[in-house]
Amino acid sequence: MRLSQAFQPTLKEVPAEAQIASHRLMLRAGLVRQTSSGIYTWLPAGLRVLRNIATIVRQEQDRIGGQEILMPTVQSADLWRRSGRYDAYGPEMLRLEDRHGREMLYGPTNEEMVTDLFGSTVKSYRELPKMLYHIQWKFRDEVRPRFGVMRGREFYMKDGYSFDLSYEDAVSSYYRIMLSYLKIFRRLGVQAVPMAADTGPIGGELSHEFLVLAPTGESEVFYDAGWDEIDWDSIGLDPQKEEDLQKLREIVKTTYSATDEKHDLSAWEAVPEDRRRGGRGIEVGHIFYFGTKYTESMDVEVSGADGAPLHPHMGSYGIGVSRLVGAIIEASHDEAGIIWPEEVAPYRAVLLNLRPGDELCDQLCESIYSRDPEGLLYDDRSDRAGVKFNDADLMGHPWQIIVGPRGAKAGMVELKHRASGERSELPLDEALAKLGLG
Numbered sequence: 001m002r003l004s005q006a007f008q009p010t011l012k013e014v015p016a017e018a019q020i021a022s023h024r025l026m027l028r029a030g031l032v033r034q035t036s037s038g039i040y041t042w043l044p045a046g047l048r049v050l051r052n053i054a055t056i057v058r059q060e061q062d063r064i065g066g067q068e069i070l071m072p073t074v075q076s077a078d079l080w081r082r083s084g085r086y087d088a089y090g091p092e093m094l095r096l097e098d099r100h101g102r103e104m105l106y107g108p109t110n111e112e113m114v115t116d117l118f119g120s121t122v123k124s125y126r127e128l129p130k131m132l133y134h135i136q137w138k139f140r141d142e143v144r145p146r147f148g149v150m151r152g153r154e155f156y157m158k159d160g161y162s163f164d165l166s167y168e169d170a171v172s173s174y175y176r177i178m179l180s181y182l183k184i185f186r187r188l189g190v191q192a193v194p195m196a197a198d199t200g201p202i203g204g205e206l207s208h209e210f211l212v213l214a215p216t217g218e219s220e221v222f223y224d225a226g227w228d229e230i231d232w233d234s235i236g237l238d239p240q241k242e243e244d245l246q247k248l249r250e251i252v253k254t255t256y257s258a259t260d261e262k263h264d265l266s267a268w269e270a271v272p273e274d275r276r277r278g279g280r281g282i283e284v285g286h287i288f289y290f291g292t293k294y295t296e297s298m299d300v301e302v303s304g305a306d307g308a309p310l311h312p313h314m315g316s317y318g319i320g321v322s323r324l325v326g327a328i329i330e331a332s333h334d335e336a337g338i339i340w341p342e343e344v345a346p347y348r349a350v351l352l353n354l355r356p357g358d359e360l361c362d363q364l365c366e367s368i369y370s371r372d373p374e375g376l377l378y379d380d381r382s383d384r385a386g387v388k389f390n391d392a393d394l395m396g397h398p399w400q401i402i403v404g405p406r407g408a409k410a411g412m413v414e415l416k417h418r419a420s421g422e423r424s425e426l427p428l429d430e431a432l433a434k435l436g437l438g
């Protein structure tokens, strides 16, 4: 994309209500615009990030047997009456009425809908287990939407639902998903620690939140340094192996972590003092095992191996996809701007032409740009070099390819790595090879 043509409405002045870095940076860098309280339009660069996150989530859910569906945003109130949650959910639910006076709602989550779908299609134990998920907009009329996309009213969530025949199988599904989540967050370039959690309006008995550490997080967190030290790639737990899921359970059981809501002082005191870590965290995921809560209340059964009907055991598993855009920035930025992790960046590299109009610079830039016009952002604007450097740092692409008249003459370009700040002057071929553009 040529920056001179891009729809990237950056803001010089950010509104006073943008209190935290990610909110300010998202507005300044032109990723989102607020349309009303807690509701945002995603601009092209922001949408690319949102999609990159969704792609990683999708790949990792598919890898463990998840099957993607897409359920609607608007649901019927009757569905929620069947589980008893229509009245219980309270004012966070946006309630609507259609032209026939039928009560509808904008879905805050989809347990009822997926349970109904499952019940109307799956009849036999032979068809289990199943793991269905979708990535869809949700609406919760939050009392205090704040921090930009971090606590929005309309937000983008991956919600997955597992159906198993027994408690034991369901707990395996739960830990399989936990392992998948740990991988997802690593690929997203953030460290997210699972912490025992309350189940709130979703219900159930076993639940963990995943918190990304950041000083502006809404929860206070306490955890054992083990969570910083475990090298998940090298221990190589396999989500398909039962014994590896047991190992994960053991790690979770023996490596303390909790938010302030669940903090247990006596367990905390058992953690050696030099291994106690604390801070604040942003909840980017939440998983629940709630057994037969919905299959019983909504009367969903399958026939078991012995012919007798049974209620499948369920869990639900959320990832805040739009919240993650903010959370990643909170965890990865500096004074100059965003520092995108490789896999989520809107563009992997920005190409800076420091002297548009100079024949050699233009030629060199065009030849680089033509190698990957989809994956490169080409700053071909006629602005001063200083403006381009500042904007490139603000937008935070992992690499900057800098082309100036002196280098262009010698067939050299400068590469800047945004995260480390390292710069190196390289012959064109070498630079391109380094970025996989050779």
Ligand code: 5CA
Binding pocket: 108, 109, 110, 111, 140, 142, 149, 150, 151, 152, 153, 154, 155, 156, 157, 158, 159, 160, 202, 283, 284, 285, 286, 287, 288, 316, 317, 318, 319, 320, 321, 322, 323
């Ligand atoms: N049905 C379950 C799991 S699928 C569920 O809804 N869980 S949840 O309520 O914990 O939401 C899942 C994730 O969505 C949260 O961990 C959080 O990352 C994100 N989320 C929740 N509320 C908001 C909000 N108001 N704005 C942005 N993200 C949110």
